[in-house]
Amino acid sequence: xxxxxxxxxxxxxxxxxxxxxxxxxxxxxxxxxxxxxxxxxxxxxxxxxxxxxxxxxxxxxxxxxxxxxxxxxxxxxxxxxxxxxxxxxxxxxxxxxxxxxxxxxxxxxxxxxxxxxxxxxxxxxxxxxxxxxxxxxxxxxxxxxxxxxxxxxxxxxxxxxxxxxxxxxxxxxxxxxxxxxxxxxxxxxxxxxxxxxxxxxxxxxxxxxxxxxxxxxxxxxxxxxxxxxxxxxxxxxxxxxxxxxxxxxxxxxxxxxxxxxxxxxxxxxxxxxxxxxxxxxxxxxxxxxxxxxxxxxxxxxxxxxxxxxxxxxxxxxxxxxxxxxxxxxxxxxxxxxxxxxxxxxxxxxxxxxxxxxxxxxxxx
Numbered sequence: 001x002x003x004x005x006x007x008x009x010x011x012x013x014x015x016x017x018x019x020x021x022x023x024x025x026x027x028x029x030x031x032x033x034x035x036x037x038x039x040x041x042x043x044x045x046x047x048x049x050x051x052x053x054x055x056x057x058x059x060x061x062x063x064x065x066x067x068x069x070x071x072x073x074x075x076x077x078x079x080x081x082x083x084x085x086x087x088x089x090x091x092x093x094x095x096x097x098x099x100x101x102x103x104x105x106x107x108x109x110x111x112x113x114x115x116x117x118x119x120x121x122x123x124x125x126x127x128x129x130x131x132x133x134x135x136x137x138x139x140x141x142x143x144x145x146x147x148x149x150x151x152x153x154x155x156x157x158x159x160x161x162x163x164x165x166x167x168x169x170x171x172x173x174x175x176x177x178x179x180x181x182x183x184x185x186x187x188x189x190x191x192x193x194x195x196x197x198x199x200x201x202x203x204x205x206x207x208x209x210x211x212x213x214x215x216x217x218x219x220x221x222x223x224x225x226x227x228x229x230x231x232x233x234x235x236x237x238x239x240x241x242x243x244x245x246x247x248x249x250x251x252x253x254x255x256x257x258x259x260x261x262x263x264x265x266x267x268x269x270x271x272x273x274x275x276x277x278x279x280x281x282x283x284x285x286x287x288x289x290x291x292x293x294x295x296x297x298x299x300x301x302x303x304x305x306x307x308x309x310x311x312x313x314x315x316x317x318x319x320x321x322x323x324x325x326x327x328x329x330x331x332x333x334x335x336x337x338x339x340x341x342x343x344x345x346x347x348x349x350x351x352x353x354x355x356x357x358x359x360x361x362x363x364x
Contacts, residue, residue, distance in 0.1 A: 010063075010066060012054075013054045013058070013066060013070060014066070014069065016047060016050045016051050016054060016073075017051055017054070017069055017070050017072075017073035017074075018073070019040055019047050020044065020047045020048060020051050020073040020074070020076070020077050021072075021073050021076060021077075022037055022040050023037070023040050023041045023043075023044035023047060023077065023080070023292060024076045024077050024080060025037055026038050026040060026041035026044075026292065026293065026294060027041070027080055027292065027293070027294060027297045028294070028297070029294065030264045030294055031257070031260035031261050031263075031264045031294060032261050032264055032265070035257045035260060035261060036257075038256075038257075038260040038293065038294060039253065039256055039257065039260070041290070041292045041293055042256075042290065042292075044077065044080070044081075044292045045081065045084055045292070045324040046324075048074070048077050048081055051070060051073055051074050051077075052074060054070055055070050055071065055074060058070065080291070080292050081292075083291035083292070083296070083300070083305070083308065084290070084291050084292070084314065084315070084324050084326065085313060085314045085315060086307055086308045086309075086310075086311040086312060086313070086315060087312060087313075088308070088309060088310050088311060088312060088341075092310075092337070092339035092340070092359075093339075094339055094340065094357060094359075095359065097211060097359060097360070098339055098357050098358065098359045099134045099135065099186075099210055099357070099358055099359075100132060100133040100134050100135065100355055100356070100357045100358075101133065101134075101135045101136075101137065101217070101282055101284055101330055101355065101356050101357075101358065102128075102131065102133040102135070102136045102137065102353060102354070102355045103137045103138075103139075103219075103284035103285055103286075103328055103329070103330050103353070103354050103355075104128075104136075104137070104138055104139070104328075104349070104351065104353035104354070105138075105139040105140050105221070105286045105328065105349060105350070105351040106124055106128075106138050106139070106140055106141060106142075106348075106349050107140050107349040107350050107351065108140050108141075108142035108177070108178050109121045109124050109125070109141075109142045109151060110124065110348070110349070111142050111177075114350070115347075115348070115349075120348055123348055124348045124349070125151075125154060125155070127344075127346060127348060127353075128155060129155065129158040129160065131344070131353070131355070133355055134184065134185040134186060134210075135182070135183070135184050135185070135186070135208065135217055135282075136161065136181075136182070136183040136184075137180075137181075137182055137217065137219035137284040137285060138180070138181045138182075138183070138219070139180055139219070139220075139221040139285055139286045140178050140179075140221070140286075140349075141166065141178065141179050141180060141181040142177055142178050143166060143168065143177060143178075143179065143181075144177050152164060152166060152181070155183060156183075160183075160185060161183040161184055161185050162184070162185060162186075162187070163183075163184045163186070163187055163188040163206075164181060164182060164183045164184065164188075165181065165182045165188060165191035165204055165206045166179060166180070166181040166182075167179050167180050167181075167193045167202065167204050169200045169201070169202065179202075180202065180203070180204045180219050180220075180221055180285075181219070182204060182205075182206045182217055182219050184206065184208050184217075186208045186209055186210050187208070187209045188206045188207065188208055188209075189207045189208070189209055189214065190206070190207040191204065191205065191206040191207070192204065192205055194269070194270070194273060196223075196262070196265075196266045196269065197265075198262070199223055199262055199266070201221050201222055201223050201224060201262075201266070202221065203218060203219065203220040203221070203266075203270055203285070204218070204219050205217060205218045205219070205273075207279060210360070211360075213279075213280070213360050214279045215279055215280050215281070215282060215336075215360075216277045216278075216279045216280070216281045216282075217281075217282050217284070218270065218274070218281060218282065218283040218284065218285070219284055219285050220270060220283065220284070220285030220286070220287065221285055221286045221288075222262075222263045222266050222267065222285070222286065222287050222288050222289070222295065223258075223259045223262035223263045223266060223288060224259065224288055225252075225255050225256060225259045225288070226255060226259070259288065260289075260293075260294075260295075263287070263288060263289055263295045264294055264295060264298075266295075267287075267294075267295040267298045267299065268298065270283070270299075271298055271299065271301075271302060274302060274303070274333075275302065280332075280333045280335035280336050280360070281303070281331075281332070281333045282330065282331070282332050282333075282336070282356075282358070283299065283303060283329075283330070283331040283332070284329070284330045284331070285328070285329070286327060286328050286351065287299075287327055287328070287329055288327050289327060290324065290325060290326060290327060291305075291326055296329075299329070299331050300331075302333075303331035303332060303333060304331060304332050304333070304334070304338070305329060305331060306329075306330045306331065306332055306338040306341050306356035306358075307326070307329070307330070307341055307343075307354070307356075309338050309341070310338045310339065310340055310341035310356070311341040311342075311343070312341075314326070315343065316343075316352070317343060317351055317352050317354060318350065318351055318352075319347060319349075319350050319351065319352065320350075327351075328351055328352070328354055329354075330354060330355075330356040332356070332358060334361075335360065335361055336358045336359070336360060336361065337358065337359050337360075337361055338356050338357070338358055339357050339358065339359055340356070340357040341354070341355070341356045341357070342354070342355050
């Protein structure tokens with residue numbers, strides 16, 4: 001019996017360490033090549049902690065191959081793991097030339113009462129009007145074509161922003177009352193929509209004149225999983241096999257695979273566009289992917305992560321039972337410097353708003 005239990009323990013250890021190594025590969029291999037790697041990467045922080053626990057248990061054991069296999073898996077994942085949290089203690093002085101960028105998935109201003117609290121929409125508008133930010137990138141921005149819910153006019157009436165760019169999502173059934181918006185206290189010189197093939201998700205950008213410098217501000221919303229209400233409960237950790245829970249898990253898995261696949265191509269399309277930008281760039285938005293994903297590392301190859309450079313803590317941006325779901329980002333190019341970063345813990349959507357304060361580096 002003792003030998004059998006030891007066999008089970010070793011098998012579990014090998015499986016955990018093997019999964020951790022596979023999640024490392026997920027950063028470098030596109031989901032279009034090996035889709036299931038991307039799904040494994042979602043649970044990688046938990047797998048890492050399990051592997052660390054196993055390492056602590058066996059540190060004084062003499063099973064050398066097993067010991068070094070666990071160590072190798074831990075060491076391999078550490079560079080990825082450190083993208084999930086930040087402990088930046090650098091406090092830079094702010095100046096009058098600094099400007100703030102806010103990114104927030106407002107979930108259609110709770111127009112369909114998902115939060116089930118009265119006044120959420122009003123609180124959202126109040127928050128946006130009072131929070132100090134010169135440039136605002138909003139995803140799932142609700143604007144009624146019939147103009148009976150005119151969010152644009154409501155925000156412009158505050159006097160904080162003078163220019164804006166808005167583009168609704170499009171589906172085969174026609175116009176959907178939700179989209180992407182950029183609001184700016186600085187003049188917008190040019191704006192454009194970037195569509196994704198076979199997707200209602202999209203990106204927009206605006207060239208903004210900040211003092212005497214032109215910056216290109218991207219607002220992204222990459223492919224969503226598009227799960228329904230029952231599937232959403234499972235994602236929140238409420239799996240009930242007796243009520244078709246495992247069937248729903250299968251459908252969620254298929255949707256995850258498709259979403260990972262699409263996001264990889266969407267990210268590659270955006271990066272190609274960013275590389276051609278004649279101006280310094282800020283890329284903000286809802287990537288629907290964690291820092292352990294292929295999509296995230298595509299952006300990190302060319303851009304800096306404002307949270308890693310000026311943030312603090314775990315950086316969770318999606319409100320759920322999973323503490324490592326950082327899926328909203330504000331990236332920036334080397335011509336800029338991030339002086340401050342903050343995630344505001346406002347539960348007015350299923351995402352938290354995040355803000356980065358930038359300064360433009362002096363030209364050499």
